[in-house]
Amino acid sequence: MKVIPVKKNNYPKYPTTNQVELDQMLLKHKPNKWQKTLIASTLSATIALGIYAPYMTALADAKLPASDKKLPDKTVSYGGEMPPSPNVLTEKQARKILENVLNEYGYKLKVSQKKYKALPVQKYFFEYTDDNKGSTVTTSHYKSKKTNISMVMDYYISKHNGKPKKPIRLEYVSYKFATKHNYSSQKQCAQQLNIAFQKYKKSINKAFYSEPVYLYGNKEDDDKKLAIQKKKYKKQIRQFLNYLKAENII
Amino acid sequence: MHFTLHITERCNLNCTYCFTKKKNVDMTIDIAQRAIDLAARLNKNGCGIAFFGGEPLLKKQLIIDTVNYAKETYPQKQFHYKITTNGILLDMDFIEFAVLNNIYIAISIDGNQKAHDSSRVDANGKASHKVVEAAAKMLLSKMPHAPVMCTVSTDNVHYFADSVDYLYNLKFKYIICTLDFSGDWNKKLLRILKNQYIKLSKFYYKHTINEDNFYLSPFEVKISSHIHKNSYCHERCELGKESVSVACNGYIYPCVQFVYEEEYKIGDIKIGIDPKKQQILFQDNESEKNTCTDCFIKDRCNHYCACVNKQTTGYINQVSPVLCAHERTILPIADKVAEKLYKKRNGMFIQKHYNEWYGVLSVAEENLNDI
Numbered sequence: 163m164k165v166i167p168v169k170k171n172n173y174p175k176y177p178t179t180n181q182v183e184l185d186q187m188l189l190k191h192k193p194n195k196w197q198k199t200l201i202a203s204t205l206s207a208t209i210a211l212g213i214y215a216p217y218m219t220a221l222a223d224a225k226l227p228a229s230d231k232k233l234p235d236k237t238v239s240y241g242g243e244m245p246p247s248p249n250v251l252t253e254k255q256a257r258k259i260l261e262n263v264l265n266e267y268g269y270k271l272k273v274s275q276k277k278y279k280a281l282p283v284q285k286y287f288f289e290y291t292d293d294n295k296g297s298t299v300t301t302s303h304y305k306s307k308k309t310n311i312s313m314v315m316d317y318y319i320s321k322h323n324g325k326p327k328k329p330i331r332l333e334y335v336s337y338k339f340a341t342k343h344n345y346s347s348q349k350q351c352a353q354q355l356n357i358a359f360q361k362y363k364k365s366i367n368k369a370f371y372s373e374p375v376y377l378y379g380n381k382e383d384d385d386k387k388l389a390i391q392k393k394k395y396k397k398q399i400r401q402f403l404n405y406l407k408a409e410n411i412i
Numbered sequence: 413m414h415f416t417l418h419i420t421e422r423c424n425l426n427c428t429y430c431f432t433k434k435k436n437v438d439m440t441i442d443i444a445q446r447a448i449d450l451a452a453r454l455n456k457n458g459c460g461i462a463f464f465g466g467e468p469l470l471k472k473q474l475i476i477d478t479v480n481y482a483k484e485t486y487p488q489k490q491f492h493y494k495i496t497t498n499g500i501l502l503d504m505d506f507i508e509f510a511v512l513n514n515i516y517i518a519i520s521i522d523g524n525q526k527a528h529d530s531s532r533v534d535a536n537g538k539a540s541h542k543v544v545e546a547a548a549k550m551l552l553s554k555m556p557h558a559p560v561m562c563t564v565s566t567d568n569v570h571y572f573a574d575s576v577d578y579l580y581n582l583k584f585k586y587i588i589c590t591l592d593f594s595g596d597w598n599k600k601l602l603r604i605l606k607n608q609y610i611k612l613s614k615f616y617y618k619h620t621i622n623e624d625n626f627y628l629s630p631f632e633v634k635i636s637s638h639i640h641k642n643s644y645c646h647e648r649c650e651l652g653k654e655s656v657s658v659a660c661n662g663y664i665y666p667c668v669q670f671v672y673e674e675e676y677k678i679g680d681i682k683i684g685i686d687p688k689k690q691q692i693l694f695q696d697n698e699s700e701k702n703t704c705t706d707c708f709i710k711d712r713c714n715h716y717c718a719c720v721n722k723q724t725t726g727y728i729n730q731v732s733p734v735l736c737a738h739e740r741t742i743l744p745i746a747d748k749v750a751e752k753l754y755k756k757r758n759g760m761f762i763q764k765h766y767n768e769w770y771g772v773l774s775v776a777e778e779n780l781n782d783i
Contacts, residue, residue: 163597163733167707168740174747176754178641179766189767193623193759 251372251395259392263399267407371398414460414655415451417444418671419474421660423467425498425540428531429565429592431723433672438471439660444478446681447658448485454685458489462496464657464668469501479513496520496561498532499547500540507554518588519548520561523575527568545582552583559586559627566595569604573611580619580626588629593720593734606741613749620753623760632764634746637712639765651697651718651728652678652690666693669719693718693728701731713739 177188251259372395375387421435451459461482463475475495482491493515502519510517521544522528529539551558560579564572572589579587591605616631652666659671662681670676678693679685697718704710714720715731724732753761763770 163737165703165731165733165736166740167704168709169706171708171744172747174638175751176635176638176747177766178639180641188757188762191757191759191762193763195623196759196763 251391255392256372256395259395260399263396263403266400267403413451413454413653414462415447416462416464416655416657416668417447417478418464418466418657418659418668419444419468419471419478420466422470423465423498424470424500424534425467425532426535427498427533427563428567429563429595431594431669432466434466437660439474439658439662441474441477441481443658443660443662443681444474445481445485446662448478448482448491450681450684451491452482452486452489455489458486458491460492460494460655462494462655464496467498467501468495469497469506472501472506475515476509479515483513492516494518498540499544499551502547502551504550504554507551511554516558517551517555518559518561519544519551520563521545521548521579521582522563522565522568523571524578527571527575530567531563531565548582548584556583557585559588560584562587562589563592564589564605565592566597566601569601569608572605572608573615576612576615576628580615585625586627588627590629591734591738593732593738594723595734597734597737602737602741605738606745609742609745613745617749617752620758620760620764621756630742631746631749634712634742635750635765638747638750641711650694652685652693656685666690667719669722697728699729701729703731703736709739709743712743715739 373391375391417439419439421432421437423430423432423434426434448461451461461478463471463478465471468475479491479493482489491514493510493513494517495510495515496518497520499519499521502517507517509515520532521541522530522532525539525541528541528544532540532544534540548560560582562575562579568575576587576589597605612628612631616628619626655667656678657665657668657671658681659665663672663677664679664681664685665671665673665676666678676693678689697716701715704713704715707713713736715735717735718728720732720735721730722728724734750761750765
């Protein structure tokens with residue numbers, strides 16, 4: 163008998179914890195018997211509030227996002243206050259940052275909107291032009307009619323002065339959140355899209371996301387966290403625009 | 413760092429696959445106490461102490477004295493204890509002592525009577541199943557979460573799935589199955605093993621769908637090796653770093669398989685552990701195995717287990733071919749059942765594998781149901 167390395171193996175079709183951290187909604191699936199047991203259900207809720215934290219701090223630490231390991235002080239017992247929802251950039255805030263960064267790079271944002279009633283999503287277009295570079299930038303924004311979730315913003319850039327070399331399609335992802343829980347889907351979606359985008363040969367695509375942060379009411383700390391959150395979002399946009407510049411696309 | 417105390421080399425059974433070199437040697441209370449002193453010195457908050465053998469219950473009084481010594485001498489340290497016993501000498505007095513003193517008792521049963529008695533016999537060849545089954549029932553009446561250790565050997569592999577079913581019906585919730593890697597496995601037996609694992613995957617699926625609380629290794633471990641991808645390496649052997657074995661004479665070795673092997677001695681209870689020797693062994697074991705460089709499943713495989721490698725090939729960094737065959741067999745089967753349960757978004761599966769609080773929740777739920 164010999165040691166035989168496995169040359170090919172199907173990647174398992176169930177997620178890793180990393181993926182689940184990004185999709186906390188998965189944990190809503192519970193055994194039926196837990197749901198039937200009132201106190202067990204209460205426990206599952208209160209554990210999230212840190213009731214077991216004194217002897218399971220390490221687990222609690224692991225559960226929270228790396229940057230926010232401390233649970234809020236007020237969340238300790240049955241019927242206590244809920245931990246705050248994670249804070250993410252609103253679409254408006256994200257767009258504002260985008261505008262600012264585009265300004266830094268000599269672009270100006272001009273917005274116009276169109277609606278597609280026949281589609282299962284509403285699609286809004288935002289157009290802006292960069293006269294210095296001779297480019298037109300169009301963004302589109304989908305909104306699901308069914309769930310009212312804002313999904314995707316696409317950005318198309320094309321040369322409007324003269325003939326474009328070839329159409330360039332840029333896709334950016336932004337999320338508006340359906341519930342306070344699915345904040346993490348934004349990063350997951352962006353990352354998955356970025357991986358998928360890499361496979362496109364004919365288009366240049368990039369997905370952005372904003373990191374969720376927890377705000378505990380200490381203004382100084384909260385402001386710092388929000389500033390870092392915005393900085394990280396800006397950084398993603400800058401990196402992408404730098405890449406586009408280096409490739410002589412814009 | 414956890415300490416395994418080999419308190420006796422004697423055993424009242426003569427299992428066909430046992431790797432322990434049976435000698436008529438016991439640990440003295442002085443050596444056990446010095447081992448506790450060393451464990452206390454090396455661990456700020458306490459650590460795990462395992463009583464190992466031979467059969468540790470041949471030295472019941474030594475266990476009791478050692479636990480009492482640790483409690484009285486180091487009241488501020490939190491030691492937790494574990495014993496793996498063959499169950500022959502287990503009695504209610506000892507179980508009650510164990511419950512009071514935070515001693516976790518694991519019992520070795522290889523499954524149903526046929527499976528168990530094919531290997532686990534005494535020196536005269538007398539079968540032990542009947543006695544052990546009674547001991548198991550007694551243990552579970554006081555420690556409902558006691559684990560059972562089931563060794564799958566070439567002699568009992570045919571009964572593997574039935575054995576797990578038997579153990580589950582005996583009311584064991586933690587069933588830990590390990591292969592006797594040193595056995596004379598061949599292609600035919602490995603095919604039988606595969607079929608047994610396929611049967612067990614159905615068992616795993618059925619009981620998960622039924623929302624039963626249970627732990628069945630190696631399924632849990634293999635599923636976890638994908639789910640906890642980044643942290644899985646921490647679960648594997650960290651030779652001589654996470655735990656050490658103390659022989660009856662007080663010499664320290666990196667793991668149970670190396671006891672009395674002079675070249676693997678890394679210290680003794682008087683002087684302590686030689687960090688250089690410890691590091692050399694650790695690095696030797698951590699080095700990438702040539703045979704596995706291109707293997708697709710190497711990050712999910714147990715090929716870093718120095719004990720198994722040493723036992724089967726004679727070298728810690730030479731991978732056991734049986735282990736390799738086993739991992740190639742179990743992984744796709746475990747993945748398949750996990751995929752099926754995940755696809756169903758089965759609440760039990762998801763909570764068990766993705767919720768860090770599952771242990772607390774399931775125990776709470778059980779206790780509440782008992783009220």
